[in-house]
Structures are given as C-alpha cells and as structure tokens.
Amino acid sequence: MIPSEVPLWAALPAALLLVAGSLLALIGSLGLLRLPSFQARMHAPTLGNTLGLACVLAASLLVASAAAGRPVLQELLIALFVVLTSPVTALLLMQASLYRDRIDGRGDGPAGY
C-alpha cells in the first residue's frame, strides 16, 4: 500500500523523521498526562506542536516530492499556520487559567495573581 515509487534516498530520512516526530508528540502527550499542575502541563504539548509537527511535515514533504518528481511545498502552509496560531492559543489559555484560578480562589497560580 506504500507508494512503491518512493526511492531510498527519500524513504530513509522520511522514516527517521516520522519516528522522531511521533516520539516527540508521544512525549508531549505523556507530559500532559503526568505533570502535576496546569502551569507545568502547559509546556508539554508544545513539544509535539513545534518540533514533532515539523518532523512529520518534513517527512510528508519528502515523500510527496519524491513521488511527484518535483518539489511539493504545500506542507509549509500547515507549518506556517500552526507556528502563527499555536502561541495565540497558549496565551489565551494561560490568561484564562490565571483568571479562573483567581476567581475560584485556587492557590495553584503563581504568587501575586
């Protein structure tokens, strides 16, 4: 089922990039599950959001370019979009957590907030 026209020079780096990216995403998700507080959990998924996504996108780009026989650069669109939007989500979530912890009186947040 794997497209059979992918040559070795593209298949080998793509396989390495896929394994690295999936491991990074898995570590990020595990951190989301295991870390003790929200402020700590905030950091973990960004591992998969940035480097994990970059690795998988590079693998997809390599395989698509090798299969098409010309450079296929559409994957950069996703990279650009996620790089633009992921910090916005993180910022809004962090503000929301500070606000709600203060409203609910949880002593979870940093001092002074």
Add this chain to the structure above:
Amino acid sequence: MNAILGWAVGFALAAFALGMLCAAIRLLRGPAAHDRVLALDTLYVNAMLMILTLGIRFGSRVYFDIALLMALLGFVGSAAMAKFLLRGEVMEP
C-alpha cells in the same frame, strides 16, 4: 526499501494513538476547565499528525487538505473556548 517506511509509519501511527489516548484521559480527568481545553488542543494536533502520516501511507494528497482544515478549525475551536473561559462570551460587542 519501502519496508522501512512502512515500519516507520506503523510506529508513528501507534505513537500518535497512544498520545491521543493520554490526551483523552486528561480530557476526561482534568480538574479544571482549562485543563480540558488544553487536552482538546493536544488531541487535535495529534489527530492532524496522524492524518498526515496516513497521507504518507496511502500516497494521496487529499489527506493534506484534511490536515490543513483540521489545523484551521482546531485553532478556531481552541481560541473560542479559551476566550469563553476568559470572558464568559466568545464574541464581544
């Protein structure tokens, strides 16, 4: 030569599925609402990576469009939910 890519794709799919499981457990268990929103954010990113991996597996460009749409709508959803937690409403007059 393609066996190695096949193995890598299988490994990546398993890892993404495990990551989605972790995010789903956090989504169900998370003590506060913002924990759940963060878990949902992680869940959609992992699903998008999985769709991209499936695109490599089947050699089709359709999966790329699906991944782009997921990135778009996932961001809108996460931002709207975070905004709702922050203000109590999504659209402000």
